[in-house]
Amino acid sequence: MPEYKAPIRDIKFVMQELLDCETHYQNLGYQDASIEMIDAILAEASKFTEQVIAPLNQIGDEQGCTWKDGAVTTPDGFKDAYQQYVDGGWPTLSQAEEFGGQGLPHSLNTTIGELLSSANHSFAMYPGLSHGALATLEAHGTDEQKQTFMPNLVEGRWTGTMCLTEPHCGTDLGMLRTKAEPNEDGSYSLTGTKIFISAGEHDLSENIIHIVIARLPGAPEGSKGISLFVVPKLAINEDGSVGENNGVSCGSIEHKMGINANATCVINFDGAKGYLIGAPNRGLHCMFTFMNAARLGVANEGVAAAEASFQGALAYAKDRLQMRSLSGVKNPDGPADAIIVHPDVRRMLLTQKSIAEGGRALNGYLSQLVDICHAEKDPEVRAVAESKLALLTPIAKAFLTETGLECTSHGVQVFGGHGFIKEWGMEQLMRDTKISCLYEGTTGVQALDLLARKVLGTQGEILKPFAQDITEFCQRNAADADMAEFIKPVMAYAAQLQEITGAVGKKAMANADEIGAASVDYLMFSGYFTLAYFWGQMAEKALEKLKASDDDKDFYQAKIKTARFYFQRILPRAQGHASCLANGADSMMALTEDEFAF
Numbered sequence: 001m002p003e004y005k006a007p008i009r010d011i012k013f014v015m016q017e018l019l020d021c022e023t024h025y026q027n028l029g030y031q032d033a034s035i036e037m038i039d040a041i042l043a044e045a046s047k048f049t050e051q052v053i054a055p056l057n058q059i060g061d062e063q064g065c066t067w068k069d070g071a072v073t074t075p076d077g078f079k080d081a082y083q084q085y086v087d088g089g090w091p092t093l094s095q096a097e098e099f100g101g102q103g104l105p106h107s108l109n110t111t112i113g114e115l116l117s118s119a120n121h122s123f124a125m126y127p128g129l130s131h132g133a134l135a136t137l138e139a140h141g142t143d144e145q146k147q148t149f150m151p152n153l154v155e156g157r158w159t160g161t162m163c164l165t166e167p168h169c170g171t172d173l174g175m176l177r178t179k180a181e182p183n184e185d186g187s188y189s190l191t192g193t194k195i196f197i198s199a200g201e202h203d204l205s206e207n208i209i210h211i212v213i214a215r216l217p218g219a220p221e222g223s224k225g226i227s228l229f230v231v232p233k234l235a236i237n238e239d240g241s242v243g244e245n246n247g248v249s250c251g252s253i254e255h256k257m258g259i260n261a262n263a264t265c266v267i268n269f270d271g272a273k274g275y276l277i278g279a280p281n282r283g284l285h286c287m288f289t290f291m292n293a294a295r296l297g298v299a300n301e302g303v304a305a306a307e308a309s310f311q312g313a314l315a316y317a318k319d320r321l322q323m324r325s326l327s328g329v330k331n332p333d334g335p336a337d338a339i340i341v342h343p344d345v346r347r348m349l350l351t352q353k354s355i356a357e358g359g360r361a362l363n364g365y366l367s368q369l370v371d372i373c374h375a376e377k378d379p380e381v382r383a384v385a386e387s388k389l390a391l392l393t394p395i396a397k398a399f400l401t402e403t404g405l406e407c408t409s410h411g412v413q414v415f416g417g418h419g420f421i422k423e424w425g426m427e428q429l430m431r432d433t434k435i436s437c438l439y440e441g442t443t444g445v446q447a448l449d450l451l452a453r454k455v456l457g458t459q460g461e462i463l464k465p466f467a468q469d470i471t472e473f474c475q476r477n478a479a480d481a482d483m484a485e486f487i488k489p490v491m492a493y494a495a496q497l498q499e500i501t502g503a504v505g506k507k508a509m510a511n512a513d514e515i516g517a518a519s520v521d522y523l524m525f526s527g528y529f530t531l532a533y534f535w536g537q538m539a540e541k542a543l544e545k546l547k548a549s550d551d552d553k554d555f556y557q558a559k560i561k562t563a564r565f566y567f568q569r570i571l572p573r574a575q576g577h578a579s580c581l582a583n584g585a586d587s588m589m590a591l592t593e594d595e596f597a598f
Contacts, residue, residue: 001425002312004054004119006046009555010357011111012039014364018541021107024368028375030105038108041093045112048088052081054119060261061122061428065202067253072201072263078123082156082204091127091156095134099150106374107367110300114360117304121432122261124304126159126199128297132290133160133211137230140278140286145230148240149209159205162290163194163212163231163267171445173213173284174222178269180214180229180276188276190214190231190269193251198439200265201233201250207242208233210267211290212274213283220281228283229274247272258431292393294440296366299396302404303359305433309411310352312426316415317345339414347569348410354535354566355407357559359400361534366392384465391454391462392530398446398520399527401436408433447519450526456505456515463501470494470533473540482543486536489567493529493574500525500581507584517585521577528574532567539563 015021016035025033056077063075085091094109095101109131116124134153137146152158169175178192190212194200201208210231219225235243251266278286317340321331325341339345369392372385408430412419419426437443454462474491477483504522507514542556542563 001058006115014361019364045115049115049119057120064260065263070249074202075261086156092154095154100154106370110367114300114304117301118308122259125262129199130160132293135293136290139289158207158209160209161197161200163197163210165196167195178214180216188274190272190274192269194267197265197267200267202263223284225281226283227280228277228286231272231274295393295397298436298440299400300363301436302400305404306352306356306407309408309429310356313411313414348414350565352407354562355403358531358535387465394446394450395527398443398523405433447523451519451522452515486539490536513585517588518581521580525574525577528571532571535563535566
């Protein structure tokens, strides 16, 4: 099993140098978020994830969760580790002080989330969903709901879930059948079945708080008739203690490809007492608070997987002896050279490294936009941040999980046949990561959201704020010869994206299927280009540091060399997607349904 080490040097580079988190936090009023405090928190998070969480990853996969008579037992060590997580105050980090939180920035919690997910994807999911439940309650709940549920969720004594999908409807939530009947006391009685509920039942917390979508009597058909409810697994007494079961039960758990140590549950609501969140029939609007938070969390999982697989592959490549280097013997005292000397192994390692580090920069930037949305006083500044988040969230979620999965495949490949063997842990990373491409909206769903709803739906207006940032970056470095190899491609791809957007929009006016045919290629083109922009910024910062002093020279030189690899060997993939876009929908739609069988 790979030995996980938190990549603190690179995290500090992104947070403190690239994104200048100290100034960012001070401007938003996070006075306690000093560099000294951040460093202390990162040091403790490193120890906790490396020493407590990572050692449970393999045993969690081997044992999985067990279900008996509606109760779920997590693998050995998980319950104790979760209690250490709570005792360490980790759930409270970025939550509001009025509910028992520490009031620190969201972006700091995002970084801790990456460490947890790299160390143990399954474990990280248990507390991870609570953050979405908290965000939904904080944004849309009543004062009474907040006081009832949030303090214990913040503390980690209770955990949260989101309950959307039903057996007959996946992403098409307008087809849901779960009903909510009003009670005389103002509460509602919910009846129905939800599936694929991550962390829906377990033995880690005292209570589980479900955020559930359901339909009220007489509600409009489709997604316009969806309402949102908070439903505790155990009833909550007037004094705040937990009581009897609230008509919520786990019917079974799924036997899955990966994330075996996280319980993916069928949850039955049999007259369960729940409380309406927000206005009737506005549940999907409220639920997007949870879903958008979850999508950014899943983007973080893609980076975490790339990082974990890279670490395992790099250690193996340095140690494994196989064949001689084509350019001459590199290990004359051994029977063969270490495989890291071979160009193709380096191709895979550098792909992992460039995706992990580029994705970390993108996610760090997005998490700072969330900080702005939460704490910025100026409504115009908040509006710009919200626009950028709306554009970049589907890109980050889909692109970083697809490339993260690719990186786990490279990890297996570097190990060769040993990568296919369970004991090394590389194949587990690949199995665990595939779900990240699926839940919280598949890659296809994110692509449609990006192209149809965000870009074409705003007639391209949503692109302008982020495009302005890219223009300013290019203008700032236009005269710098050392930056030319990065600036020229960014400018060219920016212009090409604008052309592609116009061409797809024109085709879509004549045939709506052109949107669906173009969407994934459009998203992937956008993803490769977006990461190039962040790699360009990292190269700029590294060059600046090298010109200023010789401190940490090797780190900054490696950053520039990795940026160069990304621009020369990864960014050109975008042209393949551009070619597919140009070819349109005809070849996709030409076969009849019967012809697929021939």
